[in-house]
Amino acid sequence: MTTNNSVLNSAGLNVQEPKTVKQALKLPHWVDAMKEELEALHNNNTWTLVPSPSPQTNIVGSKWVFKTKLHSDGSIDRFKARLVARGYSQVPGLDFDETFSPVLKPTTLRLVIALATTLSWPLRQLDVKNAFLHGKLKEEVYISQPPGFEDPIHPNYVCKLNKSIYSLKQAPRAWFDTFTIQLFQIGFYCSRAYSSLFILHRDQDIALLLLYVNDIVLIANSLQLLQEIISNLSSKFALKDLGSLNYFLGIEVNKFPGGIFLSQAKYAKDILCRASMLEASAIATPMAIKDATSLRDNELVNAQEYRKLVGALQYLTITRLDICHAVNKVCQFMQQPTLTHLRQVKRILRYIKGTMHHGLRFSSHSTLSLTGFCDADWAGCLSTRRSTTGYCVFLGANCISWSSKKQPTVARSTAEAEYRAFASTTAEVTWITYLLRDIGMSLPNPPQIFSDNISALHMSINPVFHARTKHIELDYHFVREKVALGTLVTRYIPSRDQVADPLTKPLPHAQFQVLKFKLGLVGSPTSSLRGSMKKQSIQEPNKETNNSKYEQSRSELNKETAAKEEGNYLS
Template sequence: MVNAMLLHAKLNFNLWGEALLTTYYILNRIPMKKNEISPYELWKGRKPNIGYFKVWGCLAYCKKTDPNKTKLGPRAIKCAFVGYASNSKAYRLLDLESNVIIESREVEFFENLLSDSNSQVPTSVGESQEETPSKVVEQPIVPRKSQRARKEKVLGSDEIDSQRISFYLVEGNREDIIRKIPIVLQIEEDPKTYKEAMASRDVAFWKEAINDEMDSIMSNQTWELVDLPPGSKPIGCKWVFRRKYHTDGMIQTFKARLVAKGFKQREGIDYFDTYAPVARTTSIRILFALASIHNLFVHQMDVKTAFLNGDLNEEVYMEQPEGFVLLGNENKVCKLVKSLYGLKQAPKQWHEKFDHAILSDGFRHNNVDKCLYSKTCDDYMVIVCLYVDDMLILSDDMRGIIETKRFLSSTFKMKDLGEVDTILGIKVKRNSGGYALNQTHYIEKVVSKFSHLKIKDANTPFDSSIKLEKNDGRSVAQLEYASAIGSLMYAAQCTRADISFAVSKLSRFTSNPSVEHWKAIGRVLGYLKNTKELSLQYSKFPTIIEGYSDASWISSVGDNLSTTDWVFTLGGGAVSWGSKKQTCISHSTMEAEFIALAATRKEAEWLRDLMMDIPFTANNVSTVSIHCDSQATLARAYSGVYNGKSRHISIRHEYVRQLIQNGIISISFVRSSGNLADPFTKPLTRDLVRITSRGMGLKLLK
């Protein structure tokens, strides 16, 4: 069948992999001779829809979704149809011009015409395991009313019957699937409802996951069955199902979660306060810097079903969960005694429960970050950092970590993850110098997500020759632009301080982006792609916090506002940084620099207070030194003279002077070339980007 398809389509024989996948896709959906039932119907319990099948190798035109396209020129890409996408309801197409495989649903087919392609081997098709993995350009999928939308895809043998259905699951690249056909079955979508889970061929796994969730709920005594009081209204609940995968694509576990429909809760009746703090990423970076300086052990734990531990203060009634309605008590409802996932107050109640438990073991709060806890014993000191249900445990002695783990495991259902490896999507590595943080895997995912932008490697995150302005024309892919900004912002806030200026600048155009703004996004992605291996490295020295302040006067065209920028380093790496637009107009460079200095002193004061309440540094916190590249600003900071030209910043002036007099901060001059805050104010050359990045601790791991 594969040979016939290739000969008929007159396509290159190296497309045999695409033809083979399509063959098995079709065979899974046609009746077998043995029982006149298709494998798909055996697995899914319903007949497949084959109305979207197309002639393999036929001519097709795929709609262009490139934000860089102009009003004039072709609106579609000439392609050859080569199969069906494995992870979406899209078609796989061979771009006859660029010779790469793309996926899209926006396609027009000409089934009576062949592509007549003489193209060479497409880059996404290989002849052996050693060749480069598939290069797929994913076109954004736009919902439309069409009969082309295909159902879920299952790969397997046309001889499989109900006696031979295997529960061995895998999800990987196309070459892996081809090598394992016909014994491997691929599942695309998780069940969306309880009924779908019960009708799934993986029903045994889903039942086990559901029972585990119900065991946790019942052992926690989360609710009690009661009659619904008059005037009360119960909220609903639903089951949420997810498969969790290993990094190699193999299924790790099946997860089922009972979630309350908290969106139906009424404020002031079903809930009051919802605020729950989480540890700042700045605090987490400081902990890794201190761990590098003091050679601390850092371990990680995870709380199982964390939100089920919180105690409810309000009366909340919920319908009985589907599949667990008690016979004879169908009219009763669940009166929630403890919090449940989905409730508005669930995060707050969980944090209060954890807070009370850990304080009872002798820990105490940090004064400025309420998610940091510390305890000093005779022979060791311990710090616990909580971020929702993930926690870091730091100590100078393994006994401290072991004792803390023992206490937490006796109080909550915990999962011991051992020495820290990944926290909040940030990879953590320990080497001879200390701890290093990187987001290589995250950056690869972001670059892959926006690969249709034709990303090219770049040496700087922002082109200094480009002057971006507000777009007065039609918006170009605004939602996708906002998604790109959000993805970049997470990297900029966690480990990649070197892109902060570019992300801050581009985020100002989120409401109405233009083609030029999209090009700038592509530039940032190209820089990240080129420098994805950079890690934020902390070492033993220096052991004190140093700050850098800078400003860009009237950097925002249109509103004449300046930009405030700062960065603080500890242990040779950046621990805090920021790039924000000022809220008032500065009349001079000195004023802009002074407003930036006033903002920097706020962060310096917070960092100093944080460090003074950490056991390892409580007695070693000195005056925080802030470096500034403006002599006029330094003169103003140490001067007590007021005049009409600066009275509108007199409050900032007075506060900075008081901090200097009290020994909390000191201000010194640094040349612009040595100011680490300089890349937060303007685009720099390649050499300056490298120098400032190294100064902030961004290095390649040896």
């Protein structure tokens, strides 16, 4: 039931989500939402009302879940009531067998958006209404009747499911199987590199479809093909065309002259509200170069609240790679967080307060070249002496993948730590190459990886360094194979230009801001309320550090600075 926000205010409806069915049945708008859900279930022939087969039959419970759906600006979209199964009461081998959920890797989403931006392809967003109800079950499953809506003639009957329902353990798999069968009939095929990416080639036309449960992102180089796919899917499923991609999984997608801007401003504000830090003073960097100490540093804090905040911050890193390393650090103390760790989390939140509307900019003036930057902070963890790997991967001028992760073993030297970072970056670049190959995109040149450590570059080329590298696991040496085959090029870059630096360690404010901008993190270019940010976005195209010129500077660096250093180790 979709309701206009102004009507809600004038009618004085209680928009708070009810905790129980009894509360919901007293509110007409929630009753209407429940009736709408039941009507959809009956129209879909989801179940058949039958007597309980036997006292030994496992009857799965059912319950109502209520959610107020919001637009990206915080206004109310609709009230949603969903009947779900109590999946925890299912019995393995009896009520369900194999399970699977079609999720979406953020890198894949950013890659598809970057391709659409660079190639000027239209981006569409689709939503399948009651998606899980389309999945066909292979097992016999019985659930109790919907609470508050029991059949007056047969109150003791149970519902034998003909199709899946939400919260059944096998429901995501049943829906995914049903949806993929329809996609295959249209002509799509599944990417071998990622199971939730589907590709369609038809003569000179191409379409890409990303599936996250029931949310769909669809791009194509032809509007005619796009409409044909939407019409075909609409004939089989209750499909809702949401138009151009603008708000997907909490990510705001805004077009501006010259590209697309991704942000999570609303989500960031929700985190600050949850932490009661919406009025906190802002700070310039997410991590302090040197933490202050106090006598209470080892005092334990509420672990449950700490995990909630850190878990929310993890999702924010989908568009905010500037906090990736800081979040990685605080994630390492989930079990027994102390006051020191909570102080670090609050510093991240204070930084977010001042950069709430910052996000990732994708430029349309880009190429399809693949470039990686890798770095490592040797023995950066003071407790375990393990190093931290940081990398970021660019498709042209657009950053599509990044990571900040503690290495699994202790490195005996800086070169070894950097070489392990090389291996992690190579694995990510190789996977993205496979994705592009599945899509049918050919790279103009072999991917390049930039490192500021000459010894690591030497190890990636020279197989003779046995004494120095014999203790390194064999799986890290696949970098050498890639370089020898010519499918990967390694280059030197000075430390001052290493854009992966913020993913390995805290940096001074000035250096952090320069590298942050080179990574594509800027203030919202579409905002008319934040004067300073708007001014910054207007001035940015004239700076020599913008993405297109930065890509050019990398090329010049490769020819000039890197050539001088390369002569020392390539010979």
